[in-house]
Amino acid sequence: MSIRIVNAAEVRQLLPMDECVDAMEPAMVAASTGTIAIPPRLISPLIDETGFYALMPGSSAELGNYGAKVISLHPGNPAAGRPAIQGFVTLFDHVTGAPVAIVEGAEVTAIRTAAASGLATRLLAREDASSCGIFGTGVQAVTHIDAMCAVRQVSEIVVWGRDFDRAAAFAEEQAVRTGLPVRATQQAEEAGSCDLVCTVTGSPEPILKGEWVRDGAHVNLVGAHARTTREADSALIARGVLYVDLMESCRNEGGDFMIPLDEGVIAEEAIVGELGQLCCGEIPGRDNAGQVTIYNSLGMTAQDLFAARHVYDKARELDVGIEAQF
Structure with missing residues (x-):
C-alpha cells in the first residue's frame, strides 16, 4: 500500500x-x-x-x-x-x-476558501464588474485577489486594513505580484464602494457599512465565523440578496446574517439559499443590474x-x- x-x-x-x-x-x-x-x-x-x-x-x-x-x-x-x-x-x-x-x-484552505468566493462571484456579480475592494491584508486577502481576477476582468484593487502602513506595504506587494493597479486607502468607504467587495478580516464588529456599497455590487463576507460576530452591518444585509454555503452552518455560525435576523431587520426568507442550489438552477441568481448580491462564506469539509x-x-x-x- x-x-x-x-x-x-x-x-x-x-x-x-x-x-x-x-x-x-x-x-x-x-x-x-x-x-x-x-x-x-x-x-x-x-x-x-x-x-x-x-x-x-x-x-x-x-x-x-x-x-x-x-x-x-x-x-x-x-x-x-x-x-x-x-x-x-x-x-x-x-x-x-x-x-x-x-x-x-x-x-x-487558503485557496479553496477564496475559490468558493470566486464561484459565488462568477455566478452573481455583474459581468462588467471591474473594481475590487479588499478588507484585510492576510493570506485570504491574497487568495481573494486571485479569485476575483480569475472570474472577472479586474482593473483596479483597493485595499483597506486597520494598520494603514501594513495595508500600504501589502498593496505594493500585490501590485508587483499581479501587475495590476493596487492601492491602499485609509478610508474604508473607498474599498466598500467597489464593484466587488471581499471582507477577510476576522473582525468581530462590522467594518463594512451598507451605505458605502454601490447599487449592483457583489459582496463576499468571509472573515466572521461565529454567530455573535460579523463584518457587515445590518443596513447592508437589509439591502442585499443573500446566499450561503450551507444553511445549517449559517444558522449556527453566520453572524453576518443571523444578527440582523435576530434584530428583525430581515426575515429568514431573505436568505435565498445555498450556493450549490444556485449552481443547480434551483434558486434564482441576480435578476437586475442594480441588485446587491451577498455571499456569506463559512467553509465546509x-x-x-x-x-x-x-x-x-x-x-x-x-x-x-x-x-x-x-
Missing part, C-alpha cells in the same frame, strides 16, 4: 485558482444535494488551553473518497515565527478504505475534500509529491 504526500509548495503548483473555482462547483452541489456526508466538526482545546485542534470529516461516494481535514491552531506561534494554523487533509479510497493521500491543509482530490489527481498525473509505502 502506498500513500502520496503533497506539501504546501506543491499544493500551490497543482491547485491554480481558476481550476479550484471550477472544483468548488461540484463540491457545493454535493453539499446542497446531500451526496456528501458532512458530520459535525470536532473542535477540542488543548489541556493547557494554549491552542486547539480540529477534525472535520466527510464522505463522498461520488468523489470516490472519504477523509478529513485535521488542523491545529496555536495563537502564540506567529510571535515565534511559526504559522498559527497547521495541518493536512487526508483522503481514503471509498471502496477499499485504503489511505491514499496526505495533502498540506493550510494551503488547501466538502470544499477541502474536492480540492484535495483535485490536488491528488494532478499529483499522480504529474508525479509530484512523495509516494511513500504505508
Whole structure:
C-alpha cells in the first residue's frame, strides 16, 4: 500500500485558482444535494488551553473518497515565527478504505476558501464588474485577489486594513505580484464602494457599512465565523440578496446574517439559499443590474475534500509529491 504526500509548495503548483473555482462547483452541489456526508466538526482545546485542534470529516461516494481535514491552531506561534494554523487533509479510497493521500491543509484552505468566493462571484456579480475592494491584508486577502481576477476582468484593487502602513506595504506587494493597479486607502468607504467587495478580516464588529456599497455590487463576507460576530452591518444585509454555503452552518455560525435576523431587520426568507442550489438552477441568481448580491462564506469539509482530490489527481498525473509505502 502506498500513500502520496503533497506539501504546501506543491499544493500551490497543482491547485491554480481558476481550476479550484471550477472544483468548488461540484463540491457545493454535493453539499446542497446531500451526496456528501458532512458530520459535525470536532473542535477540542488543548489541556493547557494554549491552542486547539480540529477534525472535520466527510464522505463522498461520488468523489470516490472519504477523509478529513485535521488542523491545529496555536495563537502564540506567529510571535515565534511559526504559522498559527497547521495541518493536512487526508483522503481514503471509498471502496477499499485504503489511505491514499496526505495533502498540506493550510494551503488547501487558503485557496479553496477564496475559490468558493470566486464561484459565488462568477455566478452573481455583474459581468462588467471591474473594481475590487479588499478588507484585510492576510493570506485570504491574497487568495481573494486571485479569485476575483480569475472570474472577472479586474482593473483596479483597493485595499483597506486597520494598520494603514501594513495595508500600504501589502498593496505594493500585490501590485508587483499581479501587475495590476493596487492601492491602499485609509478610508474604508473607498474599498466598500467597489464593484466587488471581499471582507477577510476576522473582525468581530462590522467594518463594512451598507451605505458605502454601490447599487449592483457583489459582496463576499468571509472573515466572521461565529454567530455573535460579523463584518457587515445590518443596513447592508437589509439591502442585499443573500446566499450561503450551507444553511445549517449559517444558522449556527453566520453572524453576518443571523444578527440582523435576530434584530428583525430581515426575515429568514431573505436568505435565498445555498450556493450549490444556485449552481443547480434551483434558486434564482441576480435578476437586475442594480441588485446587491451577498455571499456569506463559512467553509465546509466538502470544499477541502474536492480540492484535495483535485490536488491528488494532478499529483499522480504529474508525479509530484512523495509516494511513500504505508
